[in-house]
Amino acid sequence: MTAGGGSSRGPFMGIPRHLLTTLLPLLEEATAGAIAVDSDARITWINASYARLIGDAPERLVGRAIREVIPATRMPETVRTGQPRLLDIMEFRDQQLVVSRLPVEEDGVVVGALAFVLYDDLQPLAPLMSKYRRLQDDLAAARRALARRTARYSLSDFVGASPAALDVKRRARLAAGRDTPTLLLGETGTGKEILAQAIHSASARADRPFVGVNLAAVPENLLEAEFFGVAPGAYTGAGQRTREGKFQLAHGGTLFLDEIGDMPLALQAKLLRVLEEQQVEPLGSNQVQQVDVRVIAATSRDIGAMLADGTFRSDLYYRLNVLEIRVPPLRERLQDLGILCEALLEDIALGGELHAELTSDALAVLELYHWPGNIRELRNTLEQAMTMNEGEGALSANEVHAVLPGGRDNGSPAATSAAMVRPLAETVADAEQAAIESALRAAGGNRSRAARLLGISRSVLYEKLSKLS
Numbered sequence: 001m002t003a004g005g006g007s008s009r010g011p012f013m014g015i016p017r018h019l020l021t022t023l024l025p026l027l028e029e030a031t032a033g034a035i036a037v038d039s040d041a042r043i044t045w046i047n048a049s050y051a052r053l054i055g056d057a058p059e060r061l062v063g064r065a066i067r068e069v070i071p072a073t074r075m076p077e078t079v080r081t082g083q084p085r086l087l088d089i090m091e092f093r094d095q096q097l098v099v100s101r102l103p104v105e106e107d108g109v110v111v112g113a114l115a116f117v118l119y120d121d122l123q124p125l126a127p128l129m130s131k132y133r134r135l136q137d138d139l140a141a142a143r144r145a146l147a148r149r150t151a152r153y154s155l156s157d158f159v160g161a162s163p164a165a166l167d168v169k170r171r172a173r174l175a176a177g178r179d180t181p182t183l184l185l186g187e188t189g190t191g192k193e194i195l196a197q198a199i200h201s202a203s204a205r206a207d208r209p210f211v212g213v214n215l216a217a218v219p220e221n222l223l224e225a226e227f228f229g230v231a232p233g234a235y236t237g238a239g240q241r242t243r244e245g246k247f248q249l250a251h252g253g254t255l256f257l258d259e260i261g262d263m264p265l266a267l268q269a270k271l272l273r274v275l276e277e278q279q280v281e282p283l284g285s286n287q288v289q290q291v292d293v294r295v296i297a298a299t300s301r302d303i304g305a306m307l308a309d310g311t312f313r314s315d316l317y318y319r320l321n322v323l324e325i326r327v328p329p330l331r332e333r334l335q336d337l338g339i340l341c342e343a344l345l346e347d348i349a350l351g352g353e354l355h356a357e358l359t360s361d362a363l364a365v366l367e368l369y370h371w372p373g374n375i376r377e378l379r380n381t382l383e384q385a386m387t388m389n390e391g392e393g394a395l396s397a398n399e400v401h402a403v404l405p406g407g408r409d410n411g412s413p414a415a416t417s418a419a420m421v422r423p424l425a426e427t428v429a430d431a432e433q434a435a436i437e438s439a440l441r442a443a444g445g446n447r448s449r450a451a452r453l454l455g456i457s458r459s460v461l462y463e464k465l466s467k468l469s
């Protein structure tokens with residue numbers, strides 16, 4: 001039997017209504033808060049202490065829906081389910097209250113609820129409260145991690161004022177205004193990811209997710225699950241819950257496919273179908289899901305050569321390449337070296353106490369270098385030089401030279417005689433080989449770690465290793 005929104009239950013678990021007449025006057029002056037609601041979860045009574053905490057007079061609070069006054073309350077549930085809820089933690093205006101809620105009953109029917117609220121002396125509950133705060137902190141961290149799914153960069157983060165850089169920015173703005181697939185081509189470390197995020201941030205999808213996936217970093221056998229998700233129980237160990245793929249996570253937003261040149265041919269065919277139909281089928285499921293995703297892809301590989309030797313499907317290439325942006329290597333826009341150094345040094349210094357300046361001689365040394373790792377390598381170089389310099393004034397030419405590949409062996413630039421100078425390409429190739437060898441040694445042969453140490457992607461490292469062997 002149910003009356004006025006209340007519910008009937010078996011064993012008695014609440015306060016008999018007739019006891020309220022005795023109980024409420026006793027609670028009137030209690031230091032802890034107390035509040036009663038009827039079967040519609042409207043306030044029927046509130047003591048002076050709780051009214052003070054809420055900041056209103058009891059007579060103005062009585063008659064109002066409790067949810068209007070205390071948004072996080074669970075009193076309506078107590079009324080609905082008839083279940084008592086003891087020592088619950090409730091947020092109220094940045095404060096944590098410990099609340100016990102009991103249903104009020106008459107003839108076995110729930111006719112309201114009464115809550116006792118502790119907010120001052122929570123010392124006896126310290127272990128419970130500290131566990132709660134820990135969980136709150138974990139939750140905040142998880143939320144922050146989720147927020148990272150949104151893009152961090154905007155177009156102003158792509159530093160550069162050379163004609164080549166301005167052209168890249170112009171095309172990126174064009175890409176932001178269109179909802180078409182976009183392909184970013186350029187060597188490693190040229191800023192393709194910054195651009196992808198910037199295009200998203202300036203597009204109509206800006207407040208929706210930006211999801212990036214680096215194809216070179218995901219083992220081939222996991223790629224399909226990573227992309228399209230996994231249905232419950234799809235395979236042993238798949239779990240009983242649906243695992244969303246990157247396409248589902250990016251729904252409504254932008255999916256950035258980094259190192260698209262590393263995508264296996266079989267998956268290329270599936271990706272093409274998804275792009276054409278905007279539908280994905282999670283692994284182990286026979287149901288398709290509609291997705292609305294804008295794709296930005298990038299590669300540092302020679303895509304032309306891959307098309308020619310059949311390792312990249314031309315139909316997928318044309319699908320992705322509706323708008324193409326070529327991001328020039330740093331050596332083709334050395335004009336930007338000065339402002340890039342300034343921006344990078346400032347950024348690096350923000351992370352520590354180090355001084356951030358560069359002498360014009362040091363800049364001249366940097367201009368002579370070939371920059372195979374582009375701006376990422378420039379950043380690493382400046383970071384290393386700053387660490388060595390330990391904040392002792394502006395970085396000198398010698399300090400910068402010492403951290404460039406082969407720099408320490410060759411001594412200072414001033415000490416280099418003309419006889420020691422070899423063709424640049426040769427010097428760079430040797431330096432590159434030496435850097436790769438020492439990175440592999442430092443990483444104990446682990447290629448992913450070695451690539452990270454070198455500031456290049458795994459696929460670029462593989463490419464370089466295949467050329468060396």
Ligand SMILES: Nc1ncnc2c1ncn2[C@@H]1O[C@H](COP(=O)(O)OP(=O)(O)OP(=O)(O)O)[C@@H](O)[C@H]1O
Pocket residue numbers: 157158159160186187188189190191192193194195258299300343375376379456457
């Ligand atoms: N135009 C730029 N302005 C400022 N910083 C830049 C620029 N381009 C690159 N960088 C710096 O270089 C780093 C590498 O950039 P990013 O990851 O965008 O390169 P990428 O081309 O995507 O490289 P990869 O092909 O290896 O993934 C960035 O973290 C940033 O510090």
